[in-house]
Amino acid sequence: MSPSGAEFIRKIRSQVEEVDPSVVQEHLGNGMVLVDVRESEEWDAGHIPGAKHVPRGYLESRIEGAVKDRDTRVVLYCASGQRSALAANTLREQLGYENVASMNGGITLWKDRGYEVEVPKSLTKEQRERYSRHILVPEIGLEGQTKLLEAKVLLLGAGGLGSPTALYLAAAGVGTLGIVDDDEVDLSNLQRQVIHTTDRIGVAKVDSAEESVKAINPDVNVVKYKTRLDASNIMEIIEGYDVIVDGVDNFPTRYLLNDATVRLQIPVVSASILGFDGQLSVFKPYDGPCYRCLYPVPPPAELAPSCGANGVLGVLPGTMGLLQATEVIKLVVGVGEPLVGRLLLYEALGATFTELKVRRDPECPVCSRPPEDISDDEMGVFPDYEAFCAAAG
Numbered sequence: 003m004s005p006s007g008a009e010f011i012r013k014i015r016s017q018v019e020e021v022d023p024s025v026v027q028e029h030l031g032n033g034m035v036l037v038d039v040r041e042s043e044e045w046d047a048g049h050i051p052g053a054k055h056v057p058r059g060y061l062e063s064r065i066e067g068a069v070k071d072r073d074t075r076v077v078l079y080c081a082s083g084q085r086s087a088l089a090a091n092t093l094r095e096q097l098g099y100e101n102v103a104s105m106n107g108g109i110t111l112w113k114d115r116g117y118e119v120e121v122p123k124s125l126t127k128e129q130r131e132r133y134s135r136h137i138l139v140p141e142i143g144l145e146g147q148t149k150l151l152e153a154k155v156l157l158l159g160a161g162g163l164g165s166p167t168a169l170y171l172a173a174a175g176v177g178t179l180g181i182v183d184d185d186e187v188d189l190s191n192l193q194r195q196v197i198h199t200t201d202r203i204g205v206a207k208v209d210s211a212e213e214s215v216k217a218i219n220p221d222v223n224v225v226k227y228k229t230r231l232d233a234s235n236i237m238e239i240i241e242g243y244d245v246i247v248d249g250v251d252n253f254p255t256r257y258l259l260n261d262a263t264v265r266l267q268i269p270v271v272s273a274s275i276l277g278f279d280g281q282l283s284v285f286k287p288y289d290g291p292c293y294r295c296l297y298p299v300p301p302p303a304e305l306a307p308s309c310g311a312n313g314v315l316g317v318l319p320g321t322m323g324l325l326q327a328t329e330v331i332k333l334v335v336g337v338g339e340p341l342v343g344r345l346l347l348y349e350a351l352g353a354t355f356t357e358l359k360v361r362r363d364p365e366c367p368v369c370s371r372p373p374e375d376i377s378d379d380e381m382g383v384f385p386d387y388e389a390f391c392a393a394a395g
C-alpha cells in the first residue's frame with residue numbers, strides 16, 4: 003500500500019537536515035545561501051533579507067542560477083518548513099547538492115522570533131500594469147522592477163548610442179536618467195539619433211531627449227547637463243549614479259571618464275561604433291579590467307572616430323545602444339553575466355559576434371591602486387589630442 007501524503011512528508015522530513023531560525027540568523031552572509039522556495043506572492047509580501055528566491059515549482063530549472071557550486075551550504079525556507087523540506091530532499095537526492103538543510107518552522111517561526119523581514123516596495127496599480135511584462139519574468143519580478151525604478155543611470159551623450167539606450171531605459175522604468183550633451187539637434191543626426199525628431203532641429207539635445215523620454219514614461223526623472231564632460235565637472239556630475247552609459251566619441255574623455263569612475267567605483271557600460279563595426283564592454287572597477295587596462299595607450303589616430311566626421315550605418319548604434327541598455331538592466335537588477343572582462347565585437351556586414359577575453363593589468367596606472375590613491379592631477383592624463391589627430395594626417 004502506498005503511504006499517505008502525511009506519512010510521505012514525515013518520512014522525507016526525517017531524512018532532511020533541519021535547522022533552527024536562530025542558526026540561520028547567526029550564519030546569514032557567512033558563505034551560506036538562503037533560498038526562499040515560496041510562490042511569488044508570498045515572497046512579495048515579505049521575505050528574509052539577503053535570501054534568494056527560487057519558487058519550488060522552478061527549483062530544478064533555476065537553482066543553478068541562484069547557487070552555482072554544489073558544495074555551497076544551502077538553507078531553504080518556506081512558510082512552515084514543509085515545502086522547504088521536500089525541496090531540500092530534491093536538491094540533495096536529485097540535483098547533487100551535498101550541503102542542504104531546511105529551516106524549521108519557516109518564515110512564520112522566523113517572524114515569531116522577531117527577526118528582520120524585508121517587504122519590497124509596492125507599485126501603484128498603473129505601474130503594475132505598465133511593467134507587467136517585466137514582473138512576469140522571474141529574473142526581474144517585482145523586486146527587479148523596484149530596483150529599476152530606484153536606479154540612477156547617467157547617459158553620456160544623446161546621440162547615436164544614447165538615443166536608443168535612453169528610449170528603452172525610459173520604457174523599462176529606470177527612475178532617474180541623467181543626460182550629458184552640449185549639442186543641438188542637426189538634420190544629419192536624424193539618420194540614427196532616433197530620440198530626436200525633424201521638428202526639433204536646432205533644439206538642445208538634452209531638451210529634445212527629455213521630451214521623448216517623458217512622452218514614453220512620465221515616471222522617469224530626467225536630469226539634464228547641457229555641457230561637455232571635462233576634468234572640471236566630471237566628479238560633480240557622475241557622483242551618485244549607479245551605472246554610466248558611455249557613448250562618448252573621443253579618447254581623451256574616455257580616459258578621463260575611466261579614471262573618475264574607477265575612483266568612485268561606478269560601473270561603465272561602454273560602446274563604440276565605426277562603419278559597420280561595433281564594440282561593447284562593461285568596465286566594473288576592481289571586478290574586471292578598466293579602460294586603461296585594455297588601452298594603455300590610445301589606439302592609432304587614424305582609427306579614432308573623433309578625428310573628424312566618419313560614416314556609420316544608421317541602425318548600428320541602435321544595435322549597440324540596445325546591447326548597452328541590456329547590460330545596464332542586468333547590472334541594476336543583478337541578474338545574468340554582465341560583459342565584465344569581455345569585449346564583444348559585432349560586425350554587421352558579416353552578421354558575426356566575436357567575444358574577446360580581457361584581463362586586468364596588474365601594472366595598470368589606475369586600477370592597480372586603491373581608489374583613494376588616484377589624485378585629481380592624474381585623472382584623464384592624455385597626450386595633446388589635436389597633435390595626436392594631426393599626426394594621423
Ligand SMILES: [Zn+2]
Nearest residue numbers: 292295366369
Ligand atoms: Zn586598469
